[in-house]
Amino acid sequence: MDSKIVEVLLVEDSSTDAELIIRELRKHNMSNNLVHLRNGEEALDFIFAIGKYAGVREVRDSPKVILLDIHMPKVNGIEVLEKIKSDPRTRSIPVVILTSSKENPDIKKCYELGVNSYIVKPVDFDGFTKAMKNLGLYWLLINQPPE
């Protein structure tokens, strides 16, 4: 980690998708302080500075945006979202849910839990590129997080 400030926390179990996402964000200079974690359990450890992250980092050094895949082994994206949004220390972190399908019956639940955005990863690479670019632009550059 180059800096204490993590700009993007990507939680994605598919290394293929992760590579594609990181590549797109890098293209637009938005991957400087990016952390990629492969499952929900690790994401929670990281966000709440527990487990192997205890003493390594502080909860208040929250990432600017969390990109969260729904389908992950052990702890899935919904559970991570629920924990983040129910803790006053982390509630204000923008969370974007990434999923492969708009058929997902969990969409409604995500919104109920207070997700900030919801993105279907398109099969079409151009569409995917565009979605990633817009996502990074919006949450990293346009959106003003509460101080």
Added chain:
Amino acid sequence: MMLFRDMPIRKKMMRIIFLISGVVLLVTCITFFIYEFYAFRKTTLEKLSTIGKIIAANSTAALAFDNAEDATEILSALQTEPHIVAAGLYDEDGNLFSKYLSATTFIAFPVKPGEEGYYFVPSHLEGFQPVMVGKRKLGTLYLRSDLGAMYERLKLYGGIVALVIVLSFILAYMLSRVLQKSISKPILRLAETARMISDQKDFSVRAVKTGHDELGTLTDAFNNMLVQIQDQNQALNEFNYNLEQKVSDRTIQLESVNKALQAVNKELEAFSYSISHDLRAPLRGIIGFATMLEEDYSSQLDDEAKRITGVIKSNTLKMGHLIDDLLAFSRMGRQDIKKTIIPTTSIAKEVIEELLSENKNYHVKWIVHEMPDIKGDINAIRQVWINLVSNALKYSANKEQPQVEIGSREQEGGTVFYVKDNGVGFDEKYKDKLFRVFQRLHSVEEFEGTGVGLAIVEKIISKHGGKVWAEGEENKGACFYFSLPG
């Protein structure tokens, strides 16, 4: 006034008994009365005749000696017979010699004695009796009796008859009151039992038999009928019970089948979700990494290598569309239909506008007829129009002058809508395959598509209770129909 046939049976019987006893009594009394009348007339006549004979015998001396005083004295003895109102003695020559009149009578005596014998005239009885000594006639006795005695007697008889009739009626009434019960009571009891059974629907009640007469037979028949009804009821109840049992058994079976179906349906939903999710992820990888290859190593790839990556990408995209369409099809099967009134013509026109805005190259001649509004799920029916009209556009695009016609016609029980084009059409022998998922009659090279559009149309229309069908001829055009119930 109550009609005889509507009277209670008790009253009917009383009336009948009264009528019969009254008629019998009347006939008896009249007969008796007539007999008495004639008998009394005869007695009165005989009595007057006897008195006449006695007076005549006593009068011989007075007549013989021409002694009027004696004669009058003899006649005045008739005072003891109050009904003899007048008497007179005529001498040998027929002159009134002596006479007697009761106190209250005044009559004119016959001037000359009449014919011998007694006879009735309307108001009284009178007669002449010769006064004889041996064979010599000394004179004639005239006697007149009024009919008072007879009338009095008849009056008495009349009174007695009336009294007898009244007494008889009272007696008949009292007797009939007691006796009619033996007939009316079992009938009334039977009627009461029948009423009770029909009110309470209790067929276990039995009528009580009171004798072995016709009413007894009737009661037996009635009870037998009740036994039959009870048996039939029991059989019916058993049948009903069995039927209910069967229905509930079937319901339980159906419920379990339904549960199984619901489970299958849920499984299918999870399956379609995982297809869409899990199948798309690798596709994204294929397409993404092929693109990375193209972008990052473009200098090292020759034209053939670039063509190959292009084929990889386009096939992967097609797979993505197939997955999307399949999901749309399965979603349509699960969605509920919410019916509202759909303004058909304007919806069809909107759909045409949308499709034209997506592809400005179309130079189609449109014929859109006015169509009636129809009840249906607006989103689903819009999808039907989109699929049918886009098909018509797609398959007629290669024609020199493409033409698409949209219209409707009324038929029994609903409306039939159609979308007709002059495009490539199809071979009628394959028309059964048109509406099946992934069934296509043209190659993807000719016309792009996944073969799901018409299957979705079929699913939506059958969910609305309608039908879809098509007519076509190769290279002449096709016409797709769907009916919706009115």
